[in-house]
Amino acid sequence: MSEYMIETQNLEKVYGTKVKTPVLKDVSLKVPKGSFCCIVGPSGHGKSTLLQLIGGLDKATSGHILIDGTDISQLSDNKLSELRGEKLGFVFQFFNLLENLTASENVQTAMMFAKKDPKSTNRRAIEILEMIGLEGKANAKISELSGGQLQRVAIARSLANNPDILLMDEPTGNLDSKSEQDVLKCIFDIHKSGKTIVMVTHSIEISKQAELLFEIYDGRLKNG
Numbered sequence: 183m184s185e186y187m188i189e190t191q192n193l194e195k196v197y198g199t200k201v202k203t204p205v206l207k208d209v210s211l212k213v214p215k216g217s218f219c220c221i222v223g224p225s226g227h228g229k230s231t232l233l234q235l236i237g238g239l240d241k242a243t244s245g246h247i248l249i250d251g252t253d254i255s256q257l258s259d260n261k262l263s264e265l266r267g268e269k270l271g272f273v274f275q276f277f278n279l280l281e282n283l284t285a286s287e288n289v290q291t292a293m294m295f296a297k298k299d300p301k302s303t304n305r306r307a308i309e310i311l312e313m314i315g316l317e318g319k320a321n322a323k324i325s326e327l328s329g330g331q332l333q334r335v336a337i338a339r340s341l342a343n344n345p346d347i348l349l350m351d352e353p354t355g356n357l358d359s360k361s362e363q364d365v366l367k368c369i370f371d372i373h374k375s376g377k378t379i380v381m382v383t384h385s386i387e388i389s390k391q392a393e394l395l396f397e398i399y400d401g402r403l404k405n406g
Contacts, residue, residue, distance in 0.1 A: 184251035187378040188213035193245035219394035271340030275352035286320035292342035310338040330361025350381040
């Protein structure tokens with residue numbers, strides 16, 4: 183296995199056919215296993231696109247993306263889905279939770295394709311929610327939770343299948359300062375457990391705490 187959990191090689195992303203819009207240009211980076219890194223840069227310069235490519239949510243125009251040594255550009259759609267389910271957890275700025283479900287049920291949606299017994303998935307969901315400070319909230323409806331609690335439910339969902347990597351796109355972008363601190367404590371505790379975390383952020387304070395910092399400007403990596 184590679185010493186790097188994530189590696190991109192000469193990554194390019196271009197949108198459009200007749201009118202082409204380059205978004206990422208020759209991006210090569212390496213993220214060691216167990217590290218906490220941030221991707222920063224102005225809005226619209228390719229940060230979220232890079233995160234989506236790393237997570238296999240979009241396909242690169244050219245270049246390679248290796249996840250724990252596996253080149254995901256060489257995988258079939260089914261194999262890529264399997265890798266995402268096993269290796270990757272996603273946390274987004276706007277939570278992406280299902281409002282008609284409880285906190286526990288939202289976490290369990292990530293385990294739908296694991297073919298586990300419903301009782302075990304419910305137990306696992308409750309354990310994760312308790313681990314990140316949401317004791318007693320398993321049966322709460324999404325409408326009954328605060329912004330900080332919603333983001334922690336989203337983080338719990340990302341941990342459902344015990345992935346090696348968490349990919350986070352502005353996870354504190356919609357939170358007040360108190361909720362942001364609560365969520366960040368949760369994230370840093372998860373990192374200490376050995377997870378590799380890649381976070382897109384505009385927060386200078388968060389980026390100062392990163393072990394690795396990648397700056398994207400006009401689709402190019404300024405450092406790395």
